Amino acid sequence: MRTNPLSFVNFLGGSPLNRLSWLRSSPGFVNAVLPSRTSRWIVFNQGQPLIASHPDTNRRSLALLPTADIQSLLGETPYFGQGQLPGSSAEPEGEGGKVPSVLEAARLRGLPVVFLGLLEPKHGAVASEQVAKEDVKASAEHGEPAPAQRSALPTSDFTDPERAIAQLADCTPYFTLDVADAEPGVLDEVLKNSALAKEGHALSFIEPRGAMSSLDPFTAGVFAEARSMMDWNTRNRFCPGCGSAVHSLWAGWKLSCTSLLPWADNTGKKPCPSGKGLHNFAHPRTDPVVIMLAVDETGEKILMGRNKKFPGKFYSALAGFIEPGEAFEDAVKREMWEEAGVRVWNVRYHSGQPWPYPANLMVGFYATADSAAPIRTDLDNELEDARWFTREEVRAVLAHPSGTNFTRRDYKQIADEVDPPVKDQQQSKEAASAHAIAPKDEEPPFRMPPMTAIAGVLIKHWADGGSVDGGRVSGYSTKGNL
Ligand SMILES: [Zn+2]
Structure with missing residues (x-):
């Protein structure tokens, strides 16, 4: 008889990712993480995840694409910390020389992207994914907390962006991207030329609840974070305070009213009420x-x-x-x-x-x-x-x-x-x-x-x-x- 129900890690919970929430606002960090050879992308199209079917077994799994596969969908650089003009970076301003808070790791143009977190390996980046999978699987079977989850709680020594970047080689960064607004031809090419397609996997976007049976305990945890975040980013287009468009900042974890941008022309408008204080519509809902x-x-x-x-x-x-x-x-x-x-x-x-x-x-x-x-x-x-x-x-x-x-x-x-x-x-x-x-x-x-x-x-x-x-x-x- 199990006497410790609170130790149960349910399916879709127990993600082993270190979300590094304090580094989301650093464009130096997220821009350095993104092109990492080990980065993996969960791709959505209107809430439907990209699923790969194995060429021999037809077994389905969540498609985790490397950055090289999806880079042509990301648009101009910098990917985060964008400035007013295409290709420009957000510039520090004022006496303190700080980037305005409405531009912190901002993404003003391009498809919606969210940084999900790092898988911190105990034994190297590629091996770690397997280790984490086994840890979570064992945990799910025995009703115990996942060891990978315990070790990946935000106690890691990522105290500043530079130090985190130096440790990237040992980590697997996870991102998610929604391609609903991609050029159809470009998306088709990306999928056709992806490493998974070249290995013979069939790739398709699947209704997400049905796709859950294709998820192992490791990817289920990452999927839960990715789907909620991408849904929030793609369905919130306008500021509830004043009706202006919103833009993404904090690598996809905050939405801000574009009327607050330094170059916004607000002539004749009342100041947006979201310009002061904390606002629950600026941050993801649960x-x-x-x-x-x-x-x-x-x-x-x-x-x-x-x-x-x-x-x-x-x-x-x-x-x-x-x-x-x-x-x-x-x-x-x-x-x-x-x-x-x-x-x-x-x-x-x-x-x-x-x-x-x-x-x-x-x-x-x-x-x-x-x-x-x-x-x-x-x-x-x-x-x-x-x-x-x-x-x-x-x-x-x-x-x-x-x-x-x-x-x-x-x-x-x-x-x-x-x-x-x-x-x-x-x-x-x-x-x-x-x-x-x-x-x-x-x-x-x-x-x-x-x-x-x-x-x-x-x-x-x-x-x-x-x-x-x-x-x-x-x-x-x-x-x-x-
Ligand atoms: Zn507003």
Whole structure:
């Protein structure tokens, strides 16, 4: 029985990258990192990641392209710290001779680019990727913190840009790029001439939820950061304060109003309110969502619900966005009442999971409820059904070969609810054929999410007899979660 749920590293979490947030504003650093031979790029096209299919096995994986492959898409130099005119650098000004803060590692022209972080190897750049993969995989299997993650927390000795650059040869920098606004011909050439294509890999942009099954634990962590960041960069084009265009700075980690640029002509305009103070719209959003299982007082039953948009027979933990003015515990209680008409108490944290569709943070809980009290789904009408399941029922479905299979077709059905339908004929064909060759064994009585979703983790942890009592009862340290 696992007694330390807080040590669990969920899929999409546990990225081993050192994000080096204090060096994002240094154009000297990010411009030096970018052309590194070891740099790798995650490429998106309107939120869809570039996926490589292996020529022999057809196995899919996230395409990680070297800088040499994508350089023709990046536009003029400098890539970061751009000045007013194409090809110019942001110049220091004023008495102190500092670059204005609205130009710190700014990218005023060109496709959106974000610096994600460095993989700091213990044994050299190329070997490190494999080491990190194995570390995270072992961690995911055993429910322990990833060693690579622990060692890569921002305690590294990158105290200044020069020193960091000197250590680059030992590191793998990660970047992400969105090519939606690239010239179609240029993009086609880039993909055709990439090292992966020359090795025979087929490259294509895939609906991201379906692509998740192609991610190993290492790339899943990097993908989660990349997708949320690129979504934020590409969908925020105008300043919420005054409606002017925004531009990127801090290597993709901040957006600023162009009315604040030193050369902006603001004649006749009111000063933009974003010119003073801190602004949450200038920095990337993270939207917290509580996701929870109510456990009855005997500990032998859990409450799951079926959302109207779920694929066939799926039941899962209830979930909902945290609203302004709520603590996690308040949101858990409110959502359980609104969706299932159930009062819960004794809310206990389990673990969290980044969910990059587009920028959610799933925060997982158990709570106690009375299974004899009536259930009602007519309050907010979000659920089609909600009911209590016994441990035996849940274990039987977990053991069933189709019990927790989330197919690409299922992901596509969910995605189509929130995104425009994907025009990917290859994918549609695969989905259709996957459906056609589905095992003909007896269907499970219901289905549940896989372990790549935190709901699947919460369900399985309880079904396996893991502690659902939370930190106060088990007495473990929350430090274990780092
Ligand atoms: Zn503005």
